[in-house]
Amino acid sequence: MKLQQLSLFLENRPGRLDAPLEAIAAAGINILTLSLADTAQFGILRLIVRDWDKAKQVLEDGGWVVNLTEVVAVDVEDRPGGLAEVLKVLDQAGVNIEYMYAFSSYRPDKAILIFRFEDPDQAVKVLLDQGIRALDGDELIHADG
Amino acid sequence: MQDSSPASHTAIWDTEAETLPTPQRQALQLERLQALVARIGQVPFYRSHFLRHDISPARIRTLDDLHRLPFTTKEDLRRHHPFGFLTVPRSDVARIHGSSGTTGTPTFVAYTKKDLTLWADLCARFLVAGGLQPQHTVQVAFGYGLFTGGFGLHYGIERVGAAIIPAAAGNTRRQLTIMRELNPEVLICTPSYALTIADGARELGIDPRSLPIRFGHFGGEPWTEDLRLEIEQQLDIQAFNNYGLSEVIGPGVSGECSERTGMHIQDDHFLVECLDSETLEPVPEGEPGELVITSLTREAMPLLRYRTRDIARLYRDPCPCGRTSLRMSRVTGRSDDMLIIRGVNLFPSQIEEALLRVEGTTAHYLIEVDRPGTPGRSMDELTVKVEIHREMFSDRMDRMQALRERIGSEIHAIAGIRARVELVEPRSLERFVGKAKRVIDRRNLNDGPKAP
Numbered sequence: 001m002k003l004q005q006l007s008l009f010l011e012n013r014p015g016r017l018d019a020p021l022e023a024i025a026a027a028g029i030n031i032l033t034l035s036l037a038d039t040a041q042f043g044i045l046r047l048i049v050r051d052w053d054k055a056k057q058v059l060e061d062g063g064w065v066v067n068l069t070e071v072v073a074v075d076v077e078d079r080p081g082g083l084a085e086v087l088k089v090l091d092q093a094g095v096n097i098e099y100m101y102a103f104s105s106y107r108p109d110k111a112i113l114i115f116r117f118e119d120p121d122q123a124v125k126v127l128l129d130q131g132i133r134a135l136d137g138d139e140l141i142h143a144d145g
Numbered sequence: 146m147q148d149s150s151p152a153s154h155t156a157i158w159d160t161e162a163e164t165l166p167t168p169q170r171q172a173l174q175l176e177r178l179q180a181l182v183a184r185i186g187q188v189p190f191y192r193s194h195f196l197r198h199d200i201s202p203a204r205i206r207t208l209d210d211l212h213r214l215p216f217t218t219k220e221d222l223r224r225h226h227p228f229g230f231l232t233v234p235r236s237d238v239a240r241i242h243g244s245s246g247t248t249g250t251p252t253f254v255a256y257t258k259k260d261l262t263l264w265a266d267l268c269a270r271f272l273v274a275g276g277l278q279p280q281h282t283v284q285v286a287f288g289y290g291l292f293t294g295g296f297g298l299h300y301g302i303e304r305v306g307a308a309i310i311p312a313a314a315g316n317t318r319r320q321l322t323i324m325r326e327l328n329p330e331v332l333i334c335t336p337s338y339a340l341t342i343a344d345g346a347r348e349l350g351i352d353p354r355s356l357p358i359r360f361g362h363f364g365g366e367p368w369t370e371d372l373r374l375e376i377e378q379q380l381d382i383q384a385f386n387n388y389g390l391s392e393v394i395g396p397g398v399s400g401e402c403s404e405r406t407g408m409h410i411q412d413d414h415f416l417v418e419c420l421d422s423e424t425l426e427p428v429p430e431g432e433p434g435e436l437v438i439t440s441l442t443r444e445a446m447p448l449l450r451y452r453t454r455d456i457a458r459l460y461r462d463p464c465p466c467g468r469t470s471l472r473m474s475r476v477t478g479r480s481d482d483m484l485i486i487r488g489v490n491l492f493p494s495q496i497e498e499a500l501l502r503v504e505g506t507t508a509h510y511l512i513e514v515d516r517p518g519t520p521g522r523s524m525d526e527l528t529v530k531v532e533i534h535r536e537m538f539s540d541r542m543d544r545m546q547a548l549r550e551r552i553g554s555e556i557h558a559i560a561g562i563r564a565r566v567e568l569v570e571p572r573s574l575e576r577f578v579g580k581a582k583r584v585i586d587r588r589n590l591n592d593g594p595k596a597p
Contacts, residue, residue, distance in 0.1 A: 009568070011569055041567055044540055064570070065533050065538045099541070
């Protein structure tokens with residue numbers, strides 16, 4: 001129910017994003033989704049790929065600092081209030097969201113969100129209790145198609 | 146703690162010399178200074194100064210008269226290369242060592258037989274002060290050669306009567322094999338090589354704490370208290386600091402006793418001053434300044450007031466070990482590395498110290514100083530670039546920002562100056578084989594501190 005997300009450190013300079021993306025492209029790794037958090041000076045690139053251990057190796061061999069984090073993917077109804085309902089569940093259970101970003105939808109009526117929780121196991125349990133299911137890797141991979 | 150830990154020993158190698166009461170010590174120093182002035186006048190460099198300033202042994206009446214004597218710099222040694230400072234015939238020279246030449250032409254330093262005896266004795270003093278006993282075995286992982294570390298310590302250990310493994314520097318695997326087969330209790334090398342040995346052990350799947358070493362004497366490069374703790378924890382040993390420089394004699398100028406309240410200066414043989422490197426006036430006791438050393442008893446190449454460029458503090462308060470000598474702090478910087486930023490003195494070593502506090506490991510860093518804006522209306526800006534490595538990196542932006550702030554506040558706590566901290570990608574800063582260049586100063590200062 002949890003996914004591995006790769007994060008890497010980048011300096012905030014023109015062209016810094018190209019090299020790591022080229023490196024994983026050259027290894028034949030497709031990116032399912034990504035997010036870039038940045039400040040004036042540096043950024044953190046977060047990637048979800050199918051073959052995360054190979055991607056990690058490629059990036060580390062290229063000299064980047066990479067870490068792996070467990071994230072949770074949830075699909076919500078693609079309508080006003082769809083995300084708000086999920087957030088309400090998490091809020092009421094006191095689950096803190098470190099950050100989140102969206103995934104391109106595989107079905108017109110669904111939107112996928114990637115959440116980084118302090119405690120992913122607890123978050124998944126809270127969601128399940130409320131009938132909200134986290135997607136597993138296979139479903140996402142399917143979603144990519 | 147093992148039962149024969151060095152801290153439990155308070156042996157003194159030369160009790161008479163090392164515990165001489167201050168008045169007698171000063172009398173001996175004055176007597177030796179007068180004798181030095183009498184014989185050093187034959188060196189042309191000093192002779193011309195003595196003639197111009199009317200200096201003679203008779204005019205040296207108190208130790209304060211030291212200020213009449215000229216300074217000697219590394220440049221002076223280079224100008225009279227190789228043997229312009231020799232005070233004995235070439236035939237009396239028993240050994241020649243040299244400085245590493247990292248800042249220019251290497252300088253040669255000559256020793257007579259008597260100088261070599263003295264040197265071994267001085268090394269024996271600090272080795273014994275830090276716990277060396279005749280029944281110990283010592284692995285010397287210092288370079289043997291022109292560098293003074295290897296041979297200086299070697300003869301000091303021999304003088305104490307301990308067994309020596311002259312492993313010399315490098316080939317870490319072999320060092321570890323020797324260590325595990327011969328069980329030396331003592332390691333002698335540079336502090337950074339001690340950590341390399343610990344790393345090498347881990348690479349081979351050996352717990353560095355399981356190595357037989359119980360204590361070590363480390364020197365040959367400046368290091369911090371944090372690095373000492375690092376070495377002590379990684380190798381489960383006690384680490385002692387010692388200080389010396391080839392121009393003066395090599396290791397043996399000073400070293401720590403088991404109290405570790407500063408390094409005892411062998412000041413019956415070396416007069417050490419601590420001066421403001423700009424004004425060349427003494428700094429108040431306990432304040433940092435440049436060490437200036439007069440080698441009182443060296444035969445082949447004694448020097449008057451040699452400007453070491455090393456910044457340290459001096460302490461005169463009594464040490465519980467009973468030794469009565471002047472003591473010095475560890476070297477905290479080099480006067481030729483010192484930056485003055487917004488009126489604050491900053492040494493690259495202080496930045497290193499701050500980084501060690503944050504990460505517990507030596508980071509790769511670069512210090513940049515700029516003075517943007519119009520001349521006369523601009524402030525110095527200090528930027529510290531720090532390479533990110535695995536243990537420092539988090540996918541959470543708040544943690545990364547907190548890391549930057551933490552580095553900034555440690556720099557402020559240690560150096561008293563605000564710096565802009567930039568995190569940069571791994572391996573993006575230049576690597577150095579020899580002495581690292583850690584500072585880029587873009588201010589075009591003509592009035593800044595420069596080496597003469």
